[in-house]
Amino acid sequence: MSRASIEELAKLAAQGSHRAKVIAVASSKGGVGKTNISANLAICLAAAGKRVALLDADFGLANLDIVLGVTSKYNLSHFIKGGRSLEEICQPACDRVDVICGLCGLEGLANMSDFARERVVKSLELLSDNYDVVVVDTSAGIGKNVLAFCMAADHTVLVSTTEPTSITDVYTLLKVLTKKNYDGRLRLLVNMAQNINEGKKVYRQISMAAA
Ligand SMILES: Nc1ncnc2c1ncn2[C@@H]1O[C@H](COP(=O)(O)OP(=O)(O)O)[C@@H](O)[C@H]1O
Ligand SMILES: [Mg+2]
Structure with missing residues (x-):
């Protein structure tokens, strides 16, 4: 694991490849800035000329659209229940950035079955x-949803603040x-x-604890 700034992450993801790179932004703890970092990372990548899709995978508390x-x-309900593809439900957010809005409240919790999650992944x-x-x-958390998206991602950005609870939560996710042999x-x-x-x-x- 290494340190990163949003600009470094944008450069890394922008390195040439024919397949879209998937970057998961995760933390275990809520309120540490995942959503704002995801949005800013997408905007930095777009500014570097990349076409970016942002997926709101915070089922239940989706708020990327608001940010x-x-x-x-x-x-996502139009994908899960409505027979549309992810591409079809991507909506323009800003220059070169499209967003796939998530599911809120009970709708999100009720519809995100294992099968639906696997389809999204x-x-x-x-x-x-x-x-x-x-x-x-x-x-937030280390539930199936978070782990499935991290495991499918080429890069996982672990977000922590300087608060001890945030540090221990990130360490747990790490x-x-x-343990799951994440190879990204x-x-x-x-x-x-x-x-x-x-x-x-x-x-x-974190790196001393992980050593
Ligand atoms: N670098 C930052 N400086 C100041 N406030 C921030 C910063 N990053 C996030 N915030 C604020 O912290 C709160 C939680 O951010 P959010 O991105 O919603 O976190 P999460 O998605 O992890 O729950 C929001 O009010 C957001 O504006
Ligand atoms: Mg969030």
């Missing part, structure tokens, strides 16, 4: 033709992914640090 200021015509690949990068904003690249992004040293300190704490 992006998008009024959603479609959401498998369909990520089908976005490859139209996009260079797919950024997946995941939910351990679970390692893991990056740590320390959000809301006061300065670079605070960020480096969190990185050291």
